[in-house]
Amino acid sequence: MQETKHFIGGSWIAAGARQTFAAVSPATGDVLAQIAQGDVADADAAVRAASAARGVLAKMTAWERARMCLRIADAIEARKPALARTLTLDQGKPYHAEALGEVEHAAASFRNCAEQIKWLETAVMPVEAPSKRVFSIRQPRGVYAIVTPWNFPYMIAAEYLAPGLAAGNAIVWVPAPTTSLCAVELTRAIQEADLPPGALNLVTGPGPVVGDAIVAHPGTAGVGFTGSPATGEQIARRAAGKPCLLELGGNGPTIILDDADLDTAAAATALGCFFNAGQVCCATERILVHPAVHDAVVEKLAERARAVKLGDPLAEGTTMGPLNNEPTAEKSDRHVRDAVERGATIVVGGKRASGFATSLYYQPTVIDGMTTEMAGHREETFGPVAKVMTVASDDEALRIADDSDLGLVSAVFTRDLKRAFRFSEALRTGIVVVNDFTDYWELHIPFGGASGKRSGIGRIGGRHALMEMTDLKTIVLDVG
Ligand code: NAD
Secondary structure, three states, X not given: OOEOOXXXXXXXXXXXXXXXXXXXXXXXXXXXXXXXXXXXHHHHHHHHHHHHHHHHHHHOOHHXXXXXXXXXXXXXXXXXXXXXXXXXXXXXXXXXXXXXXXXHHHHHHHHHHHXXXXXXXXXXXXXXXXXXXXXEEEEEOOEEEXXXXXXXXXXXXXXXXXXXXXXXOEEEEEOOHHHHHHHHHHHHHHHOOOXXXXXXXXXXXXXXXXXXXXXXXXXXXXXXXXXXXXXXXXXXXXXXXXXXXXXXXXXXXXXXXXXXXXXXXXXXXXXXXXXXXXXXOOOOOEEEEOHHHHHHHHHHHHHHHHHOOEOOOOOOOOOEOOOOOHHHHHHHHHHHHHHXXXXXXXXEOOOEOOOOOXXXXXXXXXXXXXXXXXXXXXXXXXXXXXXXXXXXXXXXXXXXXXXXXXXXXXXXXXXXXXXXXXXXXHOOOOEEEEOOOOOOOOOOOOEOOOOOOOOEXXXXXXHHHHHHOEEEEEEXXXXX
16 A cells, blocks of 8 residues: 655655555545645645745746746656546546546646746836836745645646746645645656755645644745635635735526527536536536526536436546545535425436445436525535526626625626626626636636635736736836
8 A cells, every 4th residue: 555755855755743544535435545644843844845945946047947847747748647547536537538638737737837937027117216227026935835625636736836836936735635645646747857856845634734834834925725715714814914825615606698599508507517526616506597598498407417427437438426525425415405495496316326336426416496595505515516596687697696705707698799798797706708617717817706705815827826926026226
């Protein structure tokens, strides 16, 4: 049985307390490895190793760091099948339909930042004083504390590690416990790219222990976190005074208007509900449908749900694997039960699937007759549950879409340009997608939550993350 270690200062080091926890596959129930269970002393050692490396990284030119990022992308791509297999076994997502793509996406993140860092220009400012010349430069912030979730263990990590390293920061990374084996494998790939020792450090273990320790540590200068709003808020308090890039939850409303192309809307909406078994921050969570098209939309969504191939995530043809962990599966159970008790109807699915190696396989589900007091409307479900509610008018659709403390991504389906603009401008989410699914995103597009909601602070995505993860320094020269 493989026993993993922390990666600190360029070496693999056993957890100080010599404790481990099991990485159990949600797909098979097998123990895949014993993972090093870090403590505060391990986190502290990692921050110290990163602090020692920060000067080396900061001195590298943007071109040198860009080449380092390209080497990382090559190393990830060279291990694509093995990384994808670990992802499928450790996280649960289907190998062919999704895991290979996530590995490609992680590599592309490094390529993207390698390009963007070269062109991160700053300004020379005209000033009033005749003897002064004023300009700005972007500098790395120092040591970044990065804490990531389990739904995209490579992709979300790369969304921080790529801009962080490209910008010249040293990093201490704490991944989610249930996908720590993925983090170890990704770090092994990155290690091959000849980074300065201490540039990237990995500490595995419980978030409230090692995650908290790096976030609150006086040696870290900035924090990048993706996860739930409650943890994000706790982290923001613990990191008080440090720049925080927080990507938190969503409750993605998708509005299907009476003039929508229903085949396109149903196909995109179903993908938004069932991709990664719904465990996506920008998943389609609430489907708000005009009464004139309600029956047709429900029928088409049900057809799509029945077409999902739930099964062995390593098998070709499987489009949905198990959920990653029991609390997530229990949340889907609770939301379905609550909806039914309050009068909603299950059209397809509605429970865990039987006959699999674990109880984490969940039937692709469509529920009709949702109302605003139901838990599945009020909270993010994070499971493969399409929840349909009828809305009487455009105004009501806007009001109910906004009836959420979250505001990450929304979508609207209409053929009318004026309605498209009205919704795009009025919806309080960081991204509005017209005529496609809520998950639509490319690496360089700014991604994050709307202000006044609990979906996060700041923007990831290429250049935007580079700006978040650097300090803007103003230099004043007196030449008089
Ligand atoms: P979570 O908040 O429970 O955990 C996220 C990470 O934080 C894990 O690594 C965990 O170990 C760590 N953690 C937990 N408590 C901590 C603490 N006190 N201090 C420091 N670290 C701590 O979230 P999750 O259940 O793993 O992920 C699902 C959530 O993430 C959903 O709400 C989802 O919407 C959100 N998410 C957001 C995005 C985005 O880009 N906005 C992307 C993916 C997931």
